[in-house]
Amino acid sequence: MSSLLEVMDLTKGYGSGETRVDVLKGINLTVAEGETIALVGASGTGKSTLLHIMGTLDRPTSGSVRFGGEDVFRLGDAALASFRNHSIGFVFQFHHLLPEFTALENVMMPLLIAGVKRSDAAAPARELLGEVGLAHRLTHKPGELSGGEQQRVAIARALVLSPKLLLADEPTGNLDMKTSDEVHETLERVHRKRGVTLVIVTHNEKLASYMGRTVRLVDGRVVAD
Numbered sequence: 001m002s003s004l005l006e007v008m009d010l011t012k013g014y015g016s017g018e019t020r021v022d023v024l025k026g027i028n029l030t031v032a033e034g035e036t037i038a039l040v041g042a043s044g045t046g047k048s049t050l051l052h053i054m055g056t057l058d059r060p061t062s063g064s065v066r067f068g069g070e071d072v073f074r075l076g077d078a079a080l081a082s083f084r085n086h087s088i089g090f091v092f093q094f095h096h097l098l099p100e101f102t103a104l105e106n107v108m109m110p111l112l113i114a115g116v117k118r119s120d121a122a123a124p125a126r127e128l129l130g131e132v133g134l135a136h137r138l139t140h141k142p143g144e145l146s147g148g149e150q151q152r153v154a155i156a157r158a159l160v161l162s163p164k165l166l167l168a169d170e171p172t173g174n175l176d177m178k179t180s181d182e183v184h185e186t187l188e189r190v191h192r193k194r195g196v197t198l199v200i201v202t203h204n205e206k207l208a209s210y211m212g213r214t215v216r217l218v219d220g221r222v223v224a225d
């Protein structure tokens with residue numbers, strides 16, 4: 001497998017001078033194309049910080065992130081935003097769906113924002129909602145869906161621009177065990193069908209066990225891989 005993402009000598013500190021806190025302390029990590037990785041570790045060890053930097057939502061203090069060989073933080077702001085929108089999908093603990101729009105419209109939204117015509121955006125959105133098991137919920141609004149269904153809509157939305165990398169931060173953190181299982185199965189299914197590379201921050205041992213590889217952080221360092 002060729003490498004999709006390389007994190008090199010990455011550090012992240014907050015604050016300055018005596019109040020500076022180093023959260024990531026020299027992370028090196030290579031993610032191969034098509035891999036599934038669980039990022040685990042105790043609370044406060046820097047998992048979300050690392051995931052955000054891998055997704056270019058935040059910048060490192062030092063070190064680099066290469067995506068397909070390109071040093072992404074050397075891109076200008078507009079090029080970085082465009083790269084992020086088209087290459088990376090995000091799923092968070094809370095789904096952030098737009099409540100006034102249907103499931104189908106929520107999934108179509110990234111395509112419409114990218115300039116795709118409404119008539120061309122419906123088919124791929126409908127197909128993705130089918131893949132996450134929600135073909136029968138197209139016209140439901142988020143408030144009419146269960147927590148697990150809402151999260152599955154969010155997964156479909158994250159995939160609609162066909163990103164190479166899907167980053168998920170505690171995607172089942174807000175769900176009960178049965179609903180979490182539905183979300184795990186959905187992530188596994190879309191990975192199998194689309195071959196999308198998956199990196200998931202989770203405290204859920206069962207979800208971690210579904211992933212091909214587990215990377216453990218302790219105090220801002222990778223201690224097991």
Ligand SMILES: Nc1ncnc2c1ncn2[C@@H]1O[C@H](COP(=O)(O)OP(=O)(O)OP(=O)(O)O)[C@@H](O)[C@H]1O
Nearest residue numbers: 014015023041042043044045046047048049050201
């Ligand atoms: N913007 C910020 N300013 C200052 N400190 C921050 C900021 N964001 C995160 N931190 C600190 O960085 C540390 C790592 O946070 P992070 O959210 O990455 O940990 P985590 O391993 O994902 O934790 P959890 O499992 O509880 O979500 C924490 O001590 C946190 O308080």
